[in-house]
Amino acid sequence: MPQLPITGFCIALAVFLGPSLAAGDESASFDTVGAQYERDVQPLLKQFCLECHSTEQKEGELDLERFGSIAQVRGDLEAWRKVIEMLEEGEMPPEDEPQLSDIQRQRLIRWTRAFVEAEIRTSAGDPGHVVLRRLSNAEYNRGAQLARCRFGLRT
Numbered sequence: 001m002p003q004l005p006i007t008g009f010c011i012a013l014a015v016f017l018g019p020s021l022a023a024g025d026e027s028a029s030f031d032t033v034g035a036q037y038e039r040d041v042q043p044l045l046k047q048f049c050l051e052c053h054s055t056e057q058k059e060g061e062l063d064l065e066r067f068g069s070i071a072q073v074r075g076d077l078e079a080w081r082k083v084i085e086m087l088e089e090g091e092m093p094p095e096d097e098p099q100l101s102d103i104q105r106q107r108l109i110r111w112t113r114a115f116v117e118a119e120i121r122t123s124a125g126d127p128g129h130v131v132l133r134r135l136s137n138a139e140y141n142r143g144a145q146l147a148r149c150r151f152g153l154r155t
């Protein structure tokens with residue numbers, strides 16, 4: 001039966017991805033992510049990023065000030081993927097500018113990853129969703145594998 005190996009794979013994948021991606025309640029996860037955005041993330045952006053990435057300044061064509069709410073955040077996943085990249089590579093803020101502490105940097109990266117993963121999880125239930133096409137290959141593959149497991153999709 002072709003069913004069995006797929007089931008085994010899905011169990012392995014679920015274990016591998018851990019509770020963050022295996023959990024299912026979409027609106028609850030965006031409530032949490034949204035609350036964290038306002039409480040933990042916005043103040044850090046304000047302190048370390050908006051000097052250059054405000055609606056007026058927009059260095060690198062990036063306006064982080066326009067993300068006033070989680071709904072607005074969700075409108076531009078690509079921008080947040082770039083934020084993860086820049087933070088992980090230590091490229092932002094530029095080196096002659098005030099830097100985040102390790103804890104602050106980790107908090108910002110962790111939140112942004114949680115948000116992107118929540119978005120992937122949501123779009124996994126809707127394979128035609130435009131968001132999937134804008135993800136990196138690694139993220140896309142994870143989302144697509146998960147979609148196949150949870151919804152038995154064939155590709």
Ligand code: HEC
Pocket residue numbers: 045048049050051052053059060061062079082083084086092093094097
């Ligand atoms: C002193 C000004 C300054 C500060 C502060 C700053 N940036 Fe930047 N940022 C720039 C400039 C200039 C560029 C475009 C040139 C480049 O990529 O180096 C840029 C580019 C970026 C890009 C790439 C945009 C794209 O589409 O390619 C991201 C993402 C980014 N910054 C995120 C951040 C984040 C997050 C912070 C705060 C933690 C931050 N920046 C703080 C000046 C700044």
